[in-house]
Amino acid sequence: MKNLKVKCSPLIINIFCFLLFIWIYGLLIISFPIDSFVSAQSATQTIRGRVIDSESKFPLPGAHVALITDTAHFSGAATDEEGAFRIENVPLGRQTIKVSFLGYKQAVIANIIVTAGKEVVLNIELEEAVVTVGTVEIIAIKRNEVMNEMSTVSAKAFTVEETERYAGSRGDPARMASNFAGVTGADDSRNDIVVRGNSPLSILWRLEGIPIPNPNHFAISGSQGGPVSILNNKVLASSDFFTGAFPAEFGNSTAAVFDLRMRSGNNEKHEFNGQLGFLGTELSAEGPVSREKKSSYLLNYRYSTLDLFSFAGIKIGTSAIPRYQDAAFKLNFPGKNSAFSLFGIGGMSKITILVHEQKPDEMEIYGENDRDQYFNSGMGVAGLNYTRSFSSNTFGKFTAAYSTEQQHAYHELIYYTRDSTGKNIIDEKDVYKFDSLVPILDYTYTIGKASASLSVNHKLSPKHILKGGVNIDEYFFNLIDSVYNHAPAYDWKTRWDYNGTALLLQPYVQLKYKISDQLTFNAGLHSQYFSNGSLSPVEPRLGVRWSMSKKQIFGAGAGLHSQLQPLYTYYYRIPDGQGGYALHNRKMDFTKSWHSVVSYDYLFFDNLRMKAEGYYQYLYNVPVTIKPSTFSLINQGSGFARFFPDSLENTGTGLNYGIDFTLEKFFSKKYFFMATASLYDSRYRGSDGILRDTDFKGDYAFNFLGSREFRLGKKSAFAMGAKITYAGNKRYGPVDTLASQINQEIIYIDSLRNTMQMPDYFRIDLKINIRLNALKVTHEIGLDLVNILNRKNVLKLTYAPNPPPGENPLTYDHIEEVPQLGFLPIFYYKVDF
Numbered sequence: 001m002k003n004l005k006v007k008c009s010p011l012i013i014n015i016f017c018f019l020l021f022i023w024i025y026g027l028l029i030i031s032f033p034i035d036s037f038v039s040a041q042s043a044t045q046t047i048r049g050r051v052i053d054s055e056s057k058f059p060l061p062g063a064h065v066a067l068i069t070d071t072a073h074f075s076g077a078a079t080d081e082e083g084a085f086r087i088e089n090v091p092l093g094r095q096t097i098k099v100s101f102l103g104y105k106q107a108v109i110a111n112i113i114v115t116a117g118k119e120v121v122l123n124i125e126l127e128e129a130v131v132t133v134g135t136v137e138i139i140a141i142k143r144n145e146v147m148n149e150m151s152t153v154s155a156k157a158f159t160v161e162e163t164e165r166y167a168g169s170r171g172d173p174a175r176m177a178s179n180f181a182g183v184t185g186a187d188d189s190r191n192d193i194v195v196r197g198n199s200p201l202s203i204l205w206r207l208e209g210i211p212i213p214n215p216n217h218f219a220i221s222g223s224q225g226g227p228v229s230i231l232n233n234k235v236l237a238s239s240d241f242f243t244g245a246f247p248a249e250f251g252n253s254t255a256a257v258f259d260l261r262m263r264s265g266n267n268e269k270h271e272f273n274g275q276l277g278f279l280g281t282e283l284s285a286e287g288p289v290s291r292e293k294k295s296s297y298l299l300n301y302r303y304s305t306l307d308l309f310s311f312a313g314i315k316i317g318t319s320a321i322p323r324y325q326d327a328a329f330k331l332n333f334p335g336k337n338s339a340f341s342l343f344g345i346g347g348m349s350k351i352t353i354l355v356h357e358q359k360p361d362e363m364e365i366y367g368e369n370d371r372d373q374y375f376n377s378g379m380g381v382a383g384l385n386y387t388r389s390f391s392s393n394t395f396g397k398f399t400a401a402y403s404t405e406q407q408h409a410y411h412e413l414i415y416y417t418r419d420s421t422g423k424n425i426i427d428e429k430d431v432y433k434f435d436s437l438v439p440i441l442d443y444t445y446t447i448g449k450a451s452a453s454l455s456v457n458h459k460l461s462p463k464h465i466l467k468g469g470v471n472i473d474e475y476f477f478n479l480i481d482s483v484y485n486h487a488p489a490y491d492w493k494t495r496w497d498y499n500g501t502a503l504l505l506q507p508y509v510q511l512k513y514k515i516s517d518q519l520t521f522n523a524g525l526h527s528q529y530f531s532n533g534s535l536s537p538v539e540p541r542l543g544v545r546w547s548m549s550k551k552q553i554f555g556a557g558a559g560l561h562s563q564l565q566p567l568y569t570y571y572y573r574i575p576d577g578q579g580g581y582a583l584h585n586r587k588m589d590f591t592k593s594w595h596s597v598v599s600y601d602y603l604f605f606d607n608l609r610m611k612a613e614g615y616y617q618y619l620y621n622v623p624v625t626i627k628p629s630t631f632s633l634i635n636q637g638s639g640f641a642r643f644f645p646d647s648l649e650n651t652g653t654g655l656n657y658g659i660d661f662t663l664e665k666f667f668s669k670k671y672f673f674m675a676t677a678s679l680y681d682s683r684y685r686g687s688d689g690i691l692r693d694t695d696f697k698g699d700y701a702f703n704f705l706g707s708r709e710f711r712l713g714k715k716s717a718f719a720m721g722a723k724i725t726y727a728g729n730k731r732y733g734p735v736d737t738l739a740s741q742i743n744q745e746i747i748y749i750d751s752l753r754n755t756m757q758m759p760d761y762f763r764i765d766l767k768i769n770i771r772l773n774a775l776k777v778t779h780e781i782g783l784d785l786v787n788i789l790n791r792k793n794v795l796k797l798t799y800a801p802n803p804p805p806g807e808n809p810l811t812y813d814h815i816e817e818v819p820q821l822g823f824l825p826i827f828y829y830k831v832d833f
Contacts, residue, residue, distance in 0.1 A: 043715065043775050045114045048086040048268075049122030051079050051099055054149055055459045058337065058389040059083025060126060063101035082336075090114055092715040092773050094667075097122070105129050105517070111667045113161060115771065116715070117778030117832025118271055121264075123237075128462045130517050146240045148259065150247035150467065150510050150522050152543030153557040153597045154613060156180060157240055163233045165672075166705055167723040168765035168786055170279060170826060172229040173239070173258060181613070181660035181676040182243050183256075184701045184727055186638040187795060188763075188787070188821035191216065192225030194638075194696045195243050195256040196615060197656035197682030200224050201637030202255030202563060208262060208343055209397065209453045211252065211473060213379045213405035217324040217349035220377075220640050221407050221445045222566030228324060230347035230379065232300050234273060234284050235328045237263035244615055245557030245595040248510040248524025248541040249455065249469060254563045254593035254619065262343050264332040265298035267291070277782075277828030280324075281305050289331065298330045324349035338388040346380030356414045356434045370744070370801055372412045372437060379405040383451075393459040404448045411441035443481035443496065445568055450474045465512040473504040479571055495644070498571040498583070503531040504564070510541065518547040528562050532570060534589045536562040553601035562590035565623060565633060569645060585623075589650040591633070592621045607668040614659045622652030624687040630753040634684045635695040639796075654684040654694065665706075673706030693754040698728030698761075712770070721767040729758035735797065737813050746799040746815065758794045761820075763787050778832040783825060790823035 051063040065085045066076035077085045092114050100106045104126040114120055125147075146155040162176055163169055169176040174191035177183050186192040192200035203224040205212050213219075216226025240259040242250065250257050265286030273284035282302035289295040307323040326347030333340045353373040383401025390396060417435040455469030481496035510524030522543040528536040541559035548554055565588050576582040599613040623633040625646050632652045636643050658680025665673045682697040707721030731754035739747040769782035800816045 043116045043773060044089040044091060045116060045119060046086065046088050047090050047095070047097070047112070047114065047120040047122065048084070049120075049124060050083040051085065051101065051124045051126060052083050052389075053104075053392065053459075054125035054127045055395065055457050055465050056389055056391070056393050057125075057387065057395040057457075058392045060101050060104070063099060063104075063126070065124075066098045066100075068096040068098060090120075092116060093717075097124075099124050099126060101126055103129060111161075115778040115832065116773040116776055117273075119266055119269065121266060128459070130462050130514050146242075147238065147261070148240055148247060148249075149465065150249070150512055150524065150543070151240070151242065152245075152520070152522055152545040153555040153599045154182075154244040154615070155240060155242050155246070157238055159238050160233045160236055163236075164782075165707055165719075165721065165767075167707075167721045167767035168763075168784065170784060171233045173231060173233070173236075173241075173260070174225065174229065177241055177258075179674065179676070179703055179705055179723065180241070180243070181611075181662045181703075182615075182658070182678050182680075184678075184698060186225070186696070188793070190225045190227050190638070190640075191229060192223070192638045193256075194698075196617065196658065196660075196678075197680055197694060197696055198255035198617075199634060199637040199694075199696065201566060201633075202253060204250065204253035204257045205260070206250075206257065207260045207345065207381060208383065208385050208401075209399045209455070209471075210381070210383060210401045210403075210451045211471070212345075212381050213403055213447070213449070215345065215347075215379065217326070217347055218322070218351065218375070218377055218640075219379065219405070219407065220642060221405075221447075221568050222642065223637060223639075225638070227322070228279060228349075230326045230345060231260070232282070232302060232326065232328055232345075234282075235262050235298055235300050235330065235345075237261040244617065245541070245543065245559050245597045246561075247522065247543070248508040248526040248539075248559075249467070249471075251471070251506040251508070251526050251528050251539070251561070252504065252563050254561050254591055262328070262330045263298065264330060264341070265296035267294045267296035267332070267334075271832065273830060273832050275828055275830035276305070277830075278305060278826045279828075281308060289333075293333070295331070295333045298332075299327075300329070301325070301327045320351055320353040322349065322351050337390075338386070341385045342383070343385060344380070344382035346378070346382075348376070348378040350376040356437065371414055371440065374410040375408070377405075377407045379403070395457040397453075397455050399451075399453045401451045402448065403451065404446070406444070406446045408444045409441060410439070412437040413440045438484070440484040441482075444478075445481075445496075446478040447567060448476035450476075463514045465514075466509075467512075468507075468509040470508070471504075471506040475502045475504070475567065477501070477567070477571065479568055495573065496568070496571060497573070500571075502570075503529075505529045520545045526561075528590065530564060530590070533587050534564075536560075536590055536592065551603045553599075555599040555601070556597065558594070558596040560592065560594055562592045562621075564590060566636075568642070569623075569633075569648075572644060574647075584647045585645065588623055588648060589621050591619060591623070591650075593617055593619045607666045609662075609664055609666075611662045611664070612659065615657060617654075617656040619654035619656075619684075620652075621650040622654055622684070623648040623650055624652035625649075626687065628686075628688040630686045630688060630690070630692065630750050632684050632686045638696075649687070652684065652686055654682075656680065656682045667707075670710070671706065671708040673704070676703045677701070688751075693731045695731055695754060697731055697754070701725070701727035707767070712772070715773040717771045719767075719769050719771075723763075723765040723767075725761065725763045727761045729761050729794065730796070731755075731757050732797065735815050737815065740799050741814060744799065744801060746797055758796075761793045762791055763793065764789055776833060780828075780830050780832075782828050782830075784827075786824040786826065787820075787822060792822065793820040794818070795820045 051060045059082050061081045063079040067087050077087050079085045095112045095114050096110045098108050146157045163171050178185045178193050182196045184194045186194050214224050215230045217228040219226045239261050242257040267288045270287030275282045280302040284300040286298040303325045304323050310321045328345040330343045381403040385399045387397045415435045452472045457467045459465050477500050479496040479498045482492045482494050506528050508526040513521045524541040526539040539560040543557040546554045570586050573581040573583050597615045601611045603609045625631045626649050634654045661677040663675045678701045682694040684694050685691050703725050705723040709717050709719045733748045733753040736747045736749050766785040772779040795818045798818050800814050
């Protein structure tokens with residue numbers, strides 16, 4: 001019997017998910033009677049964890065951990081010899097913890113979400129004070145404070161809760177970061193981000209201290225974004241995001257760094273999570289490997305929900321079903337003042353776009369309409385991590401990992417024949433029937449990497465902290481690419497055929513000098529060497545942070561940063577004129593960038609602050625064509641396309657400067673909001689010597705987001721959130737219509753590049769979620785309504801080979817606007833138990 005075929009929109013799919021949830025939830029109600037939710041009124045949970053020194057990671061026995069409940073009642077515990085604490089019978093809801101220890105700054109951790117389904121396990125780091133007489137009265141409220149002790153400006157911590165709380169973020173760290181001042185999205189269908197006018201190529205992703213490949217499904221070689229993140233927020237711990245003048249341990253980036261950490265699983269009890277949603281169906285598990293030795297495991301697996309629907313015979317409106325799956329794990333084995341862990345993440349994705357099977361009234365929402373396309377990609381990282389506190393003053397960390405990434409694409413051009421027996425939907429005369437497929441593109445890029453990272457922190461005194469280390473990456477390349485040439489050659493041209501290795505070496509050293517508890521100075525040196533012939537021997541980094549009063553903080557930072565070019569561009573080959581080929585760009589140097597940042601932070605009240613940052617960035621050594629043109633690598637890096645540069649030289653320059661404002665009301669009294677504004681300029685100079693706007697110059701970006709939480713009884717909650725974005729759009733230039741028609745692709749007038757701008761970008765997102773606590777079980781239902789006004793923001797221009805219905809083929813110029821993502825509802829249901 002044939003499968004039932006039902007053509008559905010994303011809205012219908014989400015309604016289907018919701019009805020499926022109601023069915024599942026009905027089974028839950030039958031299995032767990034309604035009085036189990038009533039019994040949640042008396043349900044409690046445990047908060048436990050460790051308190052350690054922020055520099056040496058040495059445990060702090062005897063620290064006092066106090067719980068401040070909603071009723072202002074104080075209860076708590078003291079840490080044992082391993083720095084561990086436990087507070088039982090904690091009421092469900094949002095809680096606050098205050099931690100104090102003799103000679104250290106007190107810490108207050110607010111808005112800890114306590115649910116029935118999961119224990120709360122915290123790793124709390126305290127900073128030693130310069131003045132050590134008695135318990136220090138300086139209180140560090142742990143809100144958006146970065147984990148990295150050497151940062152002073154342009155840094156922000158983010159938590160799993162934030163990736164879920166912000167409307168439109170979809171649990172994705174990159175999409176969440178687009179809410180921050182100075183950060184904008186490049187494409188609604190992808191999570192590429194533009195940081196202070198820089199290309200998305202300039203982003204560095206690190207996991208457990210190791211640089212990793214692009215952690216996104218359907219990733220194009222050389223890019224740093226994609227449609228769906230492989231990173232799952234259920235396995236991430238609090239992590240850092242840097243947007244400029246970052247500390248000396250970070251290299252190979254000129255714009256921004258995601259420094260991600262994986263959390264360890266619960267080492268005392270087994271806990272599970274299940275989630276069904278539009279973006280994936282997933283399962284998670286964590287628990288003790290050995291309770292006696294306090295070792296633990298953490299596992300997560302996700303599969304594409306759309307592909308599951310396809311298996312069930314439900315057609316979703318396109319035959320190009322995005323198929324993907326990803327997984328993550330961490331095994332943690334702690335010892336006395338040490339820990340050994342194994343970790344890994346990875347994902348595979350595939351899409352097949354068969355345009356030749358389309359009916360006349362159908363058009364695929366992905367890909368190009370003149371060819372069939374087969375594309376798959378994958379990435380994976382697996383490694384080990386060893387940390388040890390050698391003493392109360394010295395801490396060491398060693399990480400080793402192997403990563404791999406692969407992209408494969410195969411295209412077949414569609415040929416049609418004219419059949420006059422039918423009517424064409426365009427001119428109502430002739431209809432074109434499918435005739436044959438001719439292969440035109442076949443490539444496979446595989447890049448492996450063996451990585452090692454070693455770092456040592458040593459506290460010379462409460463005032464002086466020294467940190468040094470080295471990052472080593474050995475690359476293994478296997479790059480194959482061929483394209484078919486039509487008349488008159490009718491043969492295949494090989495553009496890539498390279499198999500080899502390369503080494504990237506990055507040593508660094510940095511010093512933190514706490515002149516007083518109010519004034520801190522950081523200085524560091526970074527060096528970077530690439531075996532293809534690039535060397536940046538000395539990259540200085542400086543930073544200062546001054547707490548002018550209890551309400552005001554001044555910061556400043558500066559530094560030199562360098563970055564490799566997209567790796568595949570080094571090995572693109574052209575004929576050498578002697579019957580062979582030359583790797584004409586193999587000796588490209590690093591792109592380099594000077595960063596300077598000044599910041600001012602003002603705390604109006606305990607929960608309301610304003611922050612302003614001004615920045616100036618000068619880029620040089622940017623690859624541009626030897627032949628005078630407007631091309632610059634500074635404009636590449638967003639979207640699904642590779643680029644094929646001519647011979648390049650490192651003579652281009654760039655300039656980004658602007659000011660970022662943030663007004664943030666931290667979550668209290670059941671609501672929060674954040675308003676950001678960015679005003680900036682972004683320019684570059686190609687080999688033609690003319691100063692122009694970059695592709696990513698939008699001039700301004702404004703965001704407002706907020707959320708309000710409502711109690712449902714004493715232990716459950718309902719929340720509504722919204723996000724409003726208004727920003728300047730990308731730059732472009734006039735189209736050369738004749739050249740576009742001849743080449744069957746869009747061609748711009750080169751000399752007039754970026755003299756025009758797309759219409760302004762505007763979008764409103766809403767988010768609704770309900771959290772229900774039963775006895776030892778927590779249910780959460782959520783709905784993200786992306787672009788609720790269905791505004792057709794313009795993404796780019798494209799060449800359309802066939803006129804749309806109603807257009808005269810003789811006058812049609814074949815140039816069309818490609819809209820960004822329209823209205824998209826994203827439903828999910830998850831359960832913790």
